[in-house]
Amino acid sequence: xxxxxLGRGVRLIYDKxxxxxxxxxxxxxxxxNRTAVSVLELCDGAMTVPGIAEALGAxxxxxxxxxxxxxxxxxxxxxxxxxx
Numbered sequence: 001x002x003x004x005x006l007g008r009g010v011r012l013i014y015d016k017x018x019x020x021x022x023x024x025x026x027x028x029x030x031x032x033n034r035t036a037v038s039v040l041e042l043c044d045g046a047m048t049v050p051g052i053a054e055a056l057g058a059x060x061x062x063x064x065x066x067x068x069x070x071x072x073x074x075x076x077x078x079x080x081x082x083x084x
Contacts, residue, residue: 004052004072004081005045012040023080030080039071045084 006012010025021037023030032040038060042052049072053065075081 002048003045003084004043004047004049004076005084006040006043007079007082010080012037025078025080027079030078036071036075039068040075040081043072043081 007025010023012021012023014020015022018031020031021040023032023040038056039052042055047055049069050065052072053063053068056068057063072081076083
């Protein structure tokens with residue numbers, strides 16, 4: 001149960017009108033910041049939180065596993081991600 005994946009009925013798309021990514025989910029629409037988008041793009045059900053932090057660390061400086069976990073916890077509370 002430590003591998004995040006997008007929840008049922010959740011899609012991460014790029015909205016050309018808003019010129020940003022949006023998360024479509026059964027409860028509505030979420031406009032995540034760039035950090036959350038980067039995390040969500042790696043939520044494939046195969047990567048663990050440490051793996052996601054490591055992957056992000058290859059692109060961004062100062063990525064901490066605890067912060068990635070906190071972002072995922074908030075997204076899970078909103079039903080955007082679930083744990084497999």
